[in-house]
Amino acid sequence: MHIGFLGLGNMGAPMARNLLKAGHSLTVFDPFTQAVAALVEAGASAAASPTAVAKAGVEVIVTMLPTAAHVKQVYLGKDGLLAHVGQGVLLIDSSTIDPLSAREVATLATAQGNPMLDAPVSGGTGGAAAGTLTFMVGGSVSVFDQALPILSAMGKNVVHCGSAGNGQVAKIANNMLLGISMVGVAEAMALGVALGMDAKVLAGIINTSSGRCWSSEVYNPFPGVLDNVPAARGYSGGFGSDLMLKDLGLATDAARHARQPVPLGATAQQLYQTFSLQGHGGLDFSAIINLFRREA
Amino acid sequence: MHIGFLGLGNMGAPMARNLLKAGHSLTVFDPFTQAVAALVEAGASAAASPTAVAKAGVEVIVTMLPTAAHVKQVYLGKDGLLAHVGQGVLLIDSSTIDPLSAREVATLATAQGNPMLDAPVSGGTGGAAAGTLTFMVGGSVSVFDQALPILSAMGKNVVHCGSAGNGQVAKIANNMLLGISMVGVAEAMALGVALGMDAKVLAGIINTSSGRCWSSEVYNPFPGVLDNVPAARGYSGGFGSDLMLKDLGLATDAARHARQPVPLGATAQQLYQTFSLQGHGGLDFSAIINLFRREA
Amino acid sequence: MHIGFLGLGNMGAPMARNLLKAGHSLTVFDPFTQAVAALVEAGASAAASPTAVAKAGVEVIVTMLPTAAHVKQVYLGKDGLLAHVGQGVLLIDSSTIDPLSAREVATLATAQGNPMLDAPVSGGTGGAAAGTLTFMVGGSVSVFDQALPILSAMGKNVVHCGSAGNGQVAKIANNMLLGISMVGVAEAMALGVALGMDAKVLAGIINTSSGRCWSSEVYNPFPGVLDNVPAARGYSGGFGSDLMLKDLGLATDAARHARQPVPLGATAQQLYQTFSLQGHGGLDFSAIINLFRREA
Amino acid sequence: MHIGFLGLGNMGAPMARNLLKAGHSLTVFDPFTQAVAALVEAGASAAASPTAVAKAGVEVIVTMLPTAAHVKQVYLGKDGLLAHVGQGVLLIDSSTIDPLSAREVATLATAQGNPMLDAPVSGGTGGAAAGTLTFMVGGSVSVFDQALPILSAMGKNVVHCGSAGNGQVAKIANNMLLGISMVGVAEAMALGVALGMDAKVLAGIINTSSGRCWSSEVYNPFPGVLDNVPAARGYSGGFGSDLMLKDLGLATDAARHARQPVPLGATAQQLYQTFSLQGHGGLDFSAIINLFRREA
Incomplete structure (x- = not known):
């Protein structure tokens, strides 16, 4: 054709x-x-x-x-x-x-x-x-x-x-959930490690429990848990934080027009916005965990 | 013994x-x-x-x-x-x-x-x-x-x-992530449906995409998506919202003592607190989706 | 002319x-x-x-x-x-x-x-x-x-x-702060009363302390604190919750385009969105306190 | 005596x-x-x-x-x-x-x-x-x-x-509102300036409008708006961010025990927690505006 x-x-x-x-x-x-x-x-x-x-x-x-x-x-x-x-x-x-x-x-x-x-x-x-x-x-x-x-x-x-339009709906609904999950995994991993757990042990428990999700199993943001993910290479490559920020913006904007509450989506958007303002928008979106970890 | x-x-x-x-x-x-x-x-x-x-x-x-x-x-x-x-x-x-x-x-x-x-x-x-x-x-x-x-x-x-104590750490880290994921799935499903998607189609896409998680695959909060979950029986049985509220309280309290930010965990806690205040603490924790849906 | x-x-x-x-x-x-x-x-x-x-x-x-x-x-x-x-x-x-x-x-x-x-x-x-x-x-x-x-x-x-445009900027910046302050006063008043304080005594302390603001002094959302405010007449009249929701939407949307974090503004928007979804968008915006109070 | x-x-x-x-x-x-x-x-x-x-x-x-x-x-x-x-x-x-x-x-x-x-x-x-x-x-x-x-x-x-205890209730209710107001003023000032307004003009409008509050009038966090405030001297002196974090922790903890939602209080707490983790807990609490401003 x-x-x-x-x-x-x-x-x-x-x-x-x-x-x-x-x-x-x-x-x-x-x-x-x-x-x-x-x-x-x-x-x-x-x-x-x-x-x-x-x-x-x-x-x-x-x-x-x-x-x-x-x-x-x-x-x-x-x-x-x-x-x-x-x-x-x-x-x-x-x-x-x-x-x-x-x-x-x-x-x-x-x-x-x-x-x-x-x-x-x-x-x-x-x-x-x-x-x-x-x-x-x-x-x-x-x-x-x-x-x-x-x-x-x-x-x-x-x-x-x-x-018409439902392709976009599916995309932004999924990606809003992805952003929320990634921030959630980042918070949970950083908290667990700060409280004394080993990151790999914690990830293993989460991945066989009710907290398991793609962000934890396939794309874990804590360095050292998985190989071949952005966390293993300084958060280079992957799906940029500013692209996640764009998708969270589309989702919360669509929610605004539909008058739907998305409190975690909106909070995730603000976190990526903060991360971007601090100059890290080019890093992979799993780097958001750096908001929750003390400077190494 | x-x-x-x-x-x-x-x-x-x-x-x-x-x-x-x-x-x-x-x-x-x-x-x-x-x-x-x-x-x-x-x-x-x-x-x-x-x-x-x-x-x-x-x-x-x-x-x-x-x-x-x-x-x-x-x-x-x-x-x-x-x-x-x-x-x-x-x-x-x-x-x-x-x-x-x-x-x-x-x-x-x-x-x-x-x-x-x-x-x-x-x-x-x-x-x-x-x-x-x-x-x-x-x-x-x-x-x-x-x-x-x-x-x-x-x-x-x-x-x-x-x-010592790490059993509790694993439990609260996992359950905080569970609470975040459940609210995230609830927001994403309610948003997608409000924007015109069929709930089962949306769940199917999420479950084969990067948004997939236990809360979506095994325990979807949107009525009609899964059988044999609390959403299929008026949110009776299951893991009560007030128990999730307790666990989110333990997690955010531990985070406070460790000086760890958990912004989505804290927001999820507030949502379950609101839901409980409105008299729904006895419903399964997936009923939190009712905060995001117009009264049927 | x-x-x-x-x-x-x-x-x-x-x-x-x-x-x-x-x-x-x-x-x-x-x-x-x-x-x-x-x-x-x-x-x-x-x-x-x-x-x-x-x-x-x-x-x-x-x-x-x-x-x-x-x-x-x-x-x-x-x-x-x-x-x-x-x-x-x-x-x-x-x-x-x-x-x-x-x-x-x-x-x-x-x-x-x-x-x-x-x-x-x-x-x-x-x-x-x-x-x-x-x-x-x-x-x-x-x-x-x-x-x-x-x-x-x-x-x-x-x-x-x-x-050009700065009239709008001033309006949405002020009204975003107004929305945040009103929700803040509502949270603080509801919390203080739930913990055993008299509402008028608490308002009096706030109004002579560092928490004082227009929403507390002139437009207090707790019933019985002030006469001649919407809280004194079932939250009728005044500035509708859905109008506050609109202004918070304008502010967070402008923030999104300017890549500025407004985490409290975004959370306040979500709260008014929830309040509106529950059918209360026509009440004065100080009625948001009802999200934080047990049904009378 | x-x-x-x-x-x-x-x-x-x-x-x-x-x-x-x-x-x-x-x-x-x-x-x-x-x-x-x-x-x-x-x-x-x-x-x-x-x-x-x-x-x-x-x-x-x-x-x-x-x-x-x-x-x-x-x-x-x-x-x-x-x-x-x-x-x-x-x-x-x-x-x-x-x-x-x-x-x-x-x-x-x-x-x-x-x-x-x-x-x-x-x-x-x-x-x-x-x-x-x-x-x-x-x-x-x-x-x-x-x-x-x-x-x-x-x-x-x-x-x-x-x-008994009501002195503490008044203190934490007021200070929670103070923390919320300060973050709110910081967001509104940073947003307005990012959108093109002069900081002093914006503060002047807020201080004669419904957004006015102690944090804006007496303790404005934007540098150059007021003399003799911490913002005029690099955020030294004043009321430390970590002390505000402590008070927000007391307030949200009391709210947890009383089962009262305080969503803005909890979000403000997380923001001060983040600010503290980034090493700024010793700065005056109005320095939280730095979370919302691009590095100078």
């Missing part, structure tokens, strides 16, 4: 490469020309603007952008996709944005005859490169079925979450 | 019965005489006071009491165990109390020649009846080895957590 | 009446026609749309709208003020909205030759009726000076807070 | 000096012998132990100790005051401790014929030296009247707060 791809950052570039590898023809755009050049070298065609992608005769367009403001500009702006794309072209937005914005764009797209899905991902840059991302997809079943082969070229796990 | 047992409440009574079933001889005390009578009918001998238990020629004494104040009274009071028990008798306190109090009693016991362990449990009244409790044990390795056969008669999983 | 006025709700209507009383000529618009009719009876002219107000030959336009979305629609929409208003007409937005939106609108207005101020108010419907509002004004000094006579017809206290 | 005085620290020493200045005869004890020597030089007699003070023929004993554990030891220990003091001697404890401990000691003292008051102070070391402390006093009216002349020699403001 002929696919348009906008947004060739840390996530978008490897995703686009996997579409090329699967045999699709790609027309790509990114304001950062070096990112475009790299994809062209891999076999893609370059487009000079979103409008140019829309007019390139593509059957599908995938977008991977940093914020809702970017998504609105790319889709709804004067020179944006909706103003220039042909009827029937399938639109897939894999950006992580708030559900309200996702629904607003999808409603406008659908109204003018373009089926649209929100399809945010989890799995990080590693999963993007390996083609093992999880896609959480919102939109109608028939459009989901239509998109499945394309998404499967970039991910291993493609889950239908319900109607 | 001849074992003394003090504290025949919802947990202590079935634990004592399992010791009888394992062939041990029991001398029991509880201020509530009906609780004593029931155990006597099952084969135990009654004692009229802690002093009487201490003087009954027992080799081991197990205590299962509601608070640190009770533990201090029973062990350290004028008529308490330490004042009257023979040298060498093994003391095992299975109450859930703060680590500082546990260490204070253990230090005094050890100093006068009575080996002592703190051995709080998890598993609830069901685990107590079935003999499948988990024991988290603090004390020296040799005393742990000595106690293992006795504890194994009451539980399935007996874990050595390090020196 | 000939002044346009858009937004004739609980606040806007009495503000417009005070402009009429001061001798100004008014052209008004509100989608709710009864609100317009009432002002027409008082001497104003009716306009059928924002466009009509813009084209009515007014020298000044004042807007008093519920949300940033309304402000953007009224100013920036196709049929909005900026598209139709003559150059040089002074624009004053008295809505309480987020500073970013206020700055966005002011920048566009200024760029096309319309001086603009953000001028949110405090003082409630009582102050609006009595003409004793406080205006917190953002914009250049010269525009502020130009607007002073008009604002003075509606308020007693008109404060210049700096450049 | 002949007065015993125990606890000659930063607060106790100047308080004892004021009693000497008022013409009273003093017998003093402190484990730190240099502190005793300094008072002896000022005219007091030294005692070698609490027992010695109790047996020195004093009519009144005043204690000023750091924690409830010290108070219990000094009053209730084997060599403590209650075991050796003559009937009728008036006991005044000016330590800041939890109300439950205060009531426990007062009940035992009263039962053996020693009238007792809890009389914690506010006003800091400056007020202690100047004799301008505020005393918040719990106990019966007649005992309060009896103690008034003695307390008036050390303070300017002596307030009867109700029965």
Whole structure:
């Protein structure tokens, strides 16, 4: 198929490469020309603007952008996709944005005859490169079925979450819980060790008890408990604290609009905000444990 | 062996019965005489006071009491165990109390020649009846080895957590994380559903993603997601909200003494405190989700 | 002067009446026609749309709208003020909205030759009726000076807070602190009384000590401490809990965009969110103390 | 009168000096012998132990100790005051401790014929030296009247707060609110300035609006707003962050025992705990604003 791809950052570039590898023809755009050049070298065609992608005769367009403001500009702006794309072209937005914005764009797209899905991902840059991302997809079943082969070229796990915007809902609900769990594990591990326990023994007990969770078992933030996690390498790599801060912001903002209390989500957001202000937003999100440990 | 047992409440009574079933001889005390009578009918001998238990020629004494104040009274009071028990008798306190109090009693016991362990449990009244409790044990390795056969008669999983008090540390660290996770799952599920997702679909995504945890997988608080959990039966049974409140209080209090920040633990404590004040302390602790859902 | 006025709700209507009383000529618009009719009876002219107000030959336009979305629609929409208003007409937005939106609108207005101020108010419907509002004004000094006579017809206290958007900043910073103080007073009063103190004695001590604040001295939430406050009349009247919730939402949202931690502000927001979900959003904001008191 | 005085620290020493200045005869004890020597030089007699003070023929004993554990030891220990003091001697404890401990000691003292008051102070070391402390006093009216002349020699403001323990209740309720207010002011000032406002202008608006409070008007934490406050001298002097942390700990602990929610109090406690862990516990408590400001 002929696919348009906008947004060739840390996530978008490897995703686009996997579409090329699967045999699709790609027309790509990114304001950062070096990112475009790299994809062209891999076999893609370059487009000079979103409008140019829309007019390139593509059957599908995938977008991977940093914020809702970017998504609105790319889709709804004067020179944006909706103003220039042909009827029937399938639109897939894999950006992580708030559900309200996702629904607003999808409603406008659908109204003018373009089926649209929100399809945010989890799995990080590693999963993007390996083609093992999880896609959480919102939109109608028939459009989901239509998109499945394309998404499967970039991910291993493609889950239908319900109607438009629900991909975003699933993403922010899960990631809010992830942020809460990670802070909770950090507090519990730091407390237990401060009270005299060995970190590995404590993690072992938690992991076989009612406190067990992904953050404790797979991604424990206490140094020395697990190998091959960011805690074992000075919290480099992984999922950045500022990205967790962004997702907690999306979740608490959506909660505000829905008038839903999320007291632990809001407190976790404030902790990552504090951590970021102290200059540590670039560290992996498990480094939040440093808020609870005396300087070594 | 001849074992003394003090504290025949919802947990202590079935634990004592399992010791009888394992062939041990029991001398029991509880201020509530009906609780004593029931155990006597099952084969135990009654004692009229802690002093009487201490003087009954027992080799081991197990205590299962509601608070640190009770533990201090029973062990350290004028008529308490330490004042009257023979040298060498093994003391095992299975109450859930703060680590500082546990260490204070253990230090005094050890100093006068009575080996002592703190051995709080998890598993609830069901685990107590079935003999499948988990024991988290603090004390020296040799005393742990000595106690293992006795504890194994009451539980399935007996874990050595390090020196005196560390059983309590493991218990409160795990349960603080449990309380945080449960509130986190409650917030995430209520938010996702309020934003338009189906509860089962959302739980399915969380349980295969980075948000997964015991509270979501095994004990999901949203009604209709799982069968055979308190959420499926109006939040009756299970682990009461007021018991979670007690454990969160022990954890935040220990954190205060250790000068360790536990912001999510403290917020979770306040939420259970609010829930209790509103009259719901008797409901299972997963009912905390009702703080985040509009009255049905 | 000939002044346009858009937004004739609980606040806007009495503000417009005070402009009429001061001798100004008014052209008004509100989608709710009864609100317009009432002002027409008082001497104003009716306009059928924002466009009509813009084209009515007014020298000044004042807007008093519920949300940033309304402000953007009224100013920036196709049929909005900026598209139709003559150059040089002074624009004053008295809505309480987020500073970013206020700055966005002011920048566009200024760029096309319309001086603009953000001028949110405090003082409630009582102050609006009595003409004793406080205006917190953002914009250049010269525009502020130009607007002073008009604002003075509606308020007693008109404060210049700096450049565009700073009126909103002052409003949300003050109201976030107000929300925090009110919850703090509620917690302290409820705790003191639960521990055995007389509410009036406690308030007296606080009001002569370092805990004193407007929420304690002037607006104490504990029933029986002050007369003539909402706490003395079942929390009716006053400043609604849902309005405090809105302002706390604006503050935490602005904090999120500025990456500023506001942990108490965020917690206060969650408490008002919980209170609103429980169905009490219509009560005065001092009723939040009911979250901390056992049902009478 | 002949007065015993125990606890000659930063607060106790100047308080004892004021009693000497008022013409009273003093017998003093402190484990730190240099502190005793300094008072002896000022005219007091030294005692070698609490027992010695109790047996020195004093009519009144005043204690000023750091924690409830010290108070219990000094009053209730084997060599403590209650075991050796003559009937009728008036006991005044000016330590800041939890109300439950205060009531426990007062009940035992009263039962053996020693009238007792809890009389914690506010006003800091400056007020202690100047004799301008505020005393918040719990106990019966007649005992309060009896103690008034003695307390008036050390303070300017002596307030009867109700029965035994209520002095402590008033102190911790006020100081919890103080801690909340200070953090609230810090958040609001930091947010407003981050959003573009001048700190002095913002403080001026808050101080004439509903956000005004002691922490903003008298003790503003933002540097440059006020002279002669800790913020103007690098947060040296004043009321230490670790002392605020202690008082917030007493308040949340009392709330836990009373089953009262104090969500902002608990969050404020966690923030001071974090600040202390980061090594800043010795700075004035208004320095908490540094948690919310980017490193200069």
